[in-house]
Amino acid sequence: MIVMIFANSAAFAQPEVIRCLPPEVPVTDLPARVLSEYRAEIAAEFEAYFTAVSTHIACLDIERNRALSEAHRATEAYAAFLNIPPAEKDLP
Template sequence: MLEFMSGQENKGFETTVFMDSRALRPRFSRICSALGIAGICLSLASRAAFAQPEVILCLAPAVPITALPEAVLAEYRAEISAEFEAYFSTVSDYIACHDEERARVLAEANAATASYASFLQTPSN
């Protein structure tokens, strides 16, 4: 265990080991300041992240499996057929999701273009 010594016992050692709580104060306050600044930055970053539009997830559906033995395909024909019908329905939803996202991004890009054109018209210093 590390024992604390007075500054008089070993002058050369005091640069690497802190002798008493007074030696910790300057470094501790710098660490606290750095952590406080980091906390503020994280707070601002998280607020900016929450201000972003909600992410739209267009997830591709899984294709039903037909690489099965013929006996299994024959026995579960109705279930596999239902899986394919659900797949084709979900593919339509998936494509519609992408169409909606495309329209949203195009509208956003048009607004950004108008904003940029307005920005270019402002006089520079």
């Protein structure tokens, strides 16, 4: 049981995986003839980007809500911790 408590402790927390990776903006820093020749493909890349960036923003909203909820739980845990009387050895 003690192992489970320590395993869930922030001291042993692993770095979190980035949850919301942003999409890459299509490249337009190309010669004019390339932009002209591949106009349809580049336009399709931008359409895909705009769809992906909308998904990315929704992910950020979800992540923001998750982080706020986590911070709220941490605040409650800290408040509960502060209400625990100190051990005799900690008293002056």
